[in-house]
Amino acid sequence: MTAPVAAAPAPGVSGFGPGAPMVEVEGCTRWFGDVVAVSEVSFSLPAGVTALLGPNGAGKSTLLRLLCGLVAPARGTVRVLGRDPRTDLLVKGLIGLVPQQETVFDRLTALEFVEMCALLRGVEDPRAAAEHALSIVELDPGDTRWLPTYSRGMRQRVKVAQAIVHRPQVLVLDEPLTGLDPRQRRHMTDLFHALGRDGLCVIVSSHVLEEVERFGSNVLVIVQGRLAAEGDFRAIRDLMDDRPHRIRLRTDQPHALSGALLADGTIVGLDVVGSDTVIVETTRVSELRVGVTKVAADLDVHLWEVVPLDDDLDSVFRYLVGR
Amino acid sequence: MRLYSVFLRHQLTWGRAAVIAGLGALAVLIGLTITLQSTEKVVDGTEFINGFGFTVVVPVAALMFASAVLGDTVDDRTLVYLWLSPVPRLQVAVAATLASITIALPLVFVPLVIAAAATGAGPALVGATAVATIVGVIGYCGAFVALGLRFRRALVWGIAYILLWEGFVATASETAAKLSLRAYTSSLLSQFTGVGLRLGTLTVGSAVVVPLVVCVLATLLTARLLGRADID
Numbered sequence: 001m002t003a004p005v006a007a008a009p010a011p012g013v014s015g016f017g018p019g020a021p022m023v024e025v026e027g028c029t030r031w032f033g034d035v036v037a038v039s040e041v042s043f044s045l046p047a048g049v050t051a052l053l054g055p056n057g058a059g060k061s062t063l064l065r066l067l068c069g070l071v072a073p074a075r076g077t078v079r080v081l082g083r084d085p086r087t088d089l090l091v092k093g094l095i096g097l098v099p100q101q102e103t104v105f106d107r108l109t110a111l112e113f114v115e116m117c118a119l120l121r122g123v124e125d126p127r128a129a130a131e132h133a134l135s136i137v138e139l140d141p142g143d144t145r146w147l148p149t150y151s152r153g154m155r156q157r158v159k160v161a162q163a164i165v166h167r168p169q170v171l172v173l174d175e176p177l178t179g180l181d182p183r184q185r186r187h188m189t190d191l192f193h194a195l196g197r198d199g200l201c202v203i204v205s206s207h208v209l210e211e212v213e214r215f216g217s218n219v220l221v222i223v224q225g226r227l228a229a230e231g232d233f234r235a236i237r238d239l240m241d242d243r244p245h246r247i248r249l250r251t252d253q254p255h256a257l258s259g260a261l262l263a264d265g266t267i268v269g270l271d272v273v274g275s276d277t278v279i280v281e282t283t284r285v286s287e288l289r290v291g292v293t294k295v296a297a298d299l300d301v302h303l304w305e306v307v308p309l310d311d312d313l314d315s316v317f318r319y320l321v322g323r
Numbered sequence: 324m325r326l327y328s329v330f331l332r333h334q335l336t337w338g339r340a341a342v343i344a345g346l347g348a349l350a351v352l353i354g355l356t357i358t359l360q361s362t363e364k365v366v367d368g369t370e371f372i373n374g375f376g377f378t379v380v381v382p383v384a385a386l387m388f389a390s391a392v393l394g395d396t397v398d399d400r401t402l403v404y405l406w407l408s409p410v411p412r413l414q415v416a417v418a419a420t421l422a423s424i425t426i427a428l429p430l431v432f433v434p435l436v437i438a439a440a441a442t443g444a445g446p447a448l449v450g451a452t453a454v455a456t457i458v459g460v461i462g463y464c465g466a467f468v469a470l471g472l473r474f475r476r477a478l479v480w481g482i483a484y485i486l487l488w489e490g491f492v493a494t495a496s497e498t499a500a501k502l503s504l505r506a507y508t509s510s511l512l513s514q515f516t517g518v519g520l521r522l523g524t525l526t527v528g529s530a531v532v533v534p535l536v537v538c539v540l541a542t543l544l545t546a547r548l549l550g551r552a553d554i555d
């Protein structure tokens with residue numbers, strides 16, 4: 001893989017060391033006519049990859065447009081690298097965006113398009129930068145075909161190339177894996193992680209949970225325009241104490257083990273589903289994790305497996321959306 | 324410069340060029356007919372250039388190209404790539420306006436000047452046509468770039484302006500006429516050739532300066548609209 005594009009030092013923009021928020025959204029609301037697209041959303045993001053997750057129509061794209069300054073908030077503030085992305089020209093050059101729409105300029109080659117973007121964003125050697133960016137996304141800079149003749153996946157990669165060509169500090173990706181084959185999806189995911197490790201703030205939106213899980217554990221969940229949760233999705237799950245955790249235990253004596261756990265109050269429900277399996281429900285998941293082996297030892301039963309069934313992103317998302 | 328060349332490539336399509344070239348060819352043919360059949364070549368030639376060249380060819384050509392230069396990027400949602408560049412909005416607006424003038428001007432200038440010469444009305448009409456075409460294209464292009472950015476169906480709004488405002492409303496009062504670019508091109512023709520034309524009552528100075536001012540103000544408006552627009 002070609003070396004990814006590290007973030008450029010930005011003149012006039014400083015103070016964004018490790019852990020410092022690079023993107024700050026405070027009480028942001030935006031509506032279109034009668035429709036409230038984003039409502040009272042607040043969060044901040046440091047360097048690294050954050051997945052923006054939500055069902056279709058939840059307000060993800062509007063939130064990303066707010067981050068890039070493409071629309072102005074009706075209320076609240078958006079700060080990218082401490083500046084207003086709507087009005088500040090300097091910060092526009094430090095943002096890279098892969099927009100959701102597929103259309104690109106229709107009478108340009110990939111190299112011309114990416115070079116044009118580099119030039120407009122003040123890159124010193126736009127031709128070389130464009131060639132490098134295209135090689136990062138595994139496209140041939142020498143391809144003389146016009147962009148409309150490209151496949152959907154190739155156009156998507158061109159869009160990623162134009163977003164990284166100027167070495168942005170904040171990279172905003174709206175459904176960036178759409179149309180890519182599995183190998184390219186993996187390649188892009190690796191690229192985004194590498195950029196995050198290099199100090200970029202990478203924000204990736206998707207409604208496909210498998211994709212989001214590959215982007216890492218840090219998520220923003222948006223539902224009906226509101227921020228439903230943010231942070232590590234496993235930590236989010238732990239905080240959802242109104243939903244008992246479901247855990248599968250495999251043991252040679254499921255009735256005895258689950259009965260003992262029920263008796264000491266560690267679990268609140270159980271479902272024996274076979275001769276060696278019981279699914280238990282608990283609101284005290286930490287205690288269960290620690291105590292189940294001791295209970296098994298005391299009862300002299302074999303405990304083969306302890307598997308949480310609903311602390312994956314899919315479950316967290318379903319719980320949040322279904323609330 | 325690069326932005327300017329992108330706009331040039333983006334708006335020049337064979338379809339648009341063919342429509343304008345067709346109108347230009349028609350103008351030349353009618354000009355030849357006038358020189359063969361008319362006994363009042365100056366009057367007939369001036370009225371024809373005014374009635375066809377500056378009522379149809381110039382505004383329609385400017386509308387087709389200028390409304391598309393940013394309007395097309397709004398429609399196909401590629402404006403986002405330009406908008407996210409750290410380029411002052413005024414530079415974008417100027418590049419767009421210059422690009423539309425660059426394309427529209429030669430496409431209408433050459434056939435209209437040839438048509439004016441073909442009428443046999445003499446050098447005064449040819450000179451007036453040349454000056455009025457330049458002034459008219461600049462004024463209309465500035466206005467229609469802003470129109471294309473502001474309205475989704477800019478062609479319809481532009482046609483409505485050309486037909487309803489310039490065709491009817493402007494003839495109803497002197498004040499309305501001053502808000503019509505056609506009054507300035509008509510005035511140039513009238514002042515150069517001495518042929519009395521409806522709306523052609525303004526001085527040469529104002530007929531040259533006002534469309535240029537319109538272009539400058541419209542470009543500033545385009546820059547302002549770019550800064551305030553919601554980008555898809």
